[in-house]
Amino acid sequence: APDGTAGADYSAFITTTGGFGSPDIFTLVAGSLPDGLVMDSSFGVQSTLIHGVPTTQGTSTFTVQVEDQSGTATQEFSITVNAPVPLEITLPGPVAKSGVVGEFYFQNLFASGGQTPYEWSITGGQLPPGLGLVSAQNGNRIEGTPTTAGTFVFTLTVMDQLGQQASQETSITIN
Numbered sequence: 001a002p003d004g005t006a007g008a009d010y011s012a013f014i015t016t017t018g019g020f021g022s023p024d025i026f027t028l029v030a031g032s033l034p035d036g037l038v039m040d041s042s043f044g045v046q047s048t049l050i051h052g053v054p055t056t057q058g059t060s061t062f063t064v065q066v067e068d069q070s071g072t073a074t075q076e077f078s079i080t081v082n083a084p085v086p087l088e089i090t091l092p093g094p095v096a097k098s099g100v101v102g103e104f105y106f107q108n109l110f111a112s113g114g115q116t117p118y119e120w121s122i123t124g125g126q127l128p129p130g131l132g133l134v135s136a137q138n139g140n141r142i143e144g145t146p147t148t149a150g151t152f153v154f155t156l157t158v159m160d161q162l163g164q165q166a167s168q169e170t171s172i173t174i175n
Contacts, residue, residue, distance in 0.1 A: 021069025
């Protein structure tokens with residue numbers, strides 16, 4: 001079966017050929033799937049699906065048995081789960097877009113790598129007065145109506161579900 005990455009969605013089909021009668025029924029008969037993955041007893045007529053989000057790095061070996069009206073067959077498989085992709089802040093950069101006193105402001109926050117969902121925080125410095133960090137299902141952002149002019153420097157930190165963290169010093173200038 002194809003390799004996976006810890007913290008990233010995984011899916012792989014196992015399919016059969018030949019045999020008689022349907023659907024084929026798949027069973028795990030030895031070993032174990034990587035933590036976080038499951039195998040359906042069937043997916044369609046002659047296949048099964050291994051899916052989920054693997055949580056632990058390493059190689060797992062397992063044996064799958066398939067059964068139809070003509071009998072059974074077994075085959076050994078292995079899945080290697082690679083280390084999670086490093087977490088990094090992709091937006092904003094070191095300088096966020098500027099704003100104007102009294103005018104609504106927003107800056108979307110994006111990260112990549114790691115395992116979602118992400119948790120954002122300000123871990124140093126301060127946002128411009130009137131702005132706050134908003135965490136919502138439809139996106140994480142800094143928003144509000146700034147009340148004070150100046151350049152404000154703060155540390156933006158993101159943490160993923162695996163405990164990885166990434167931080168970046170960012171500034172916002174309010175005119």
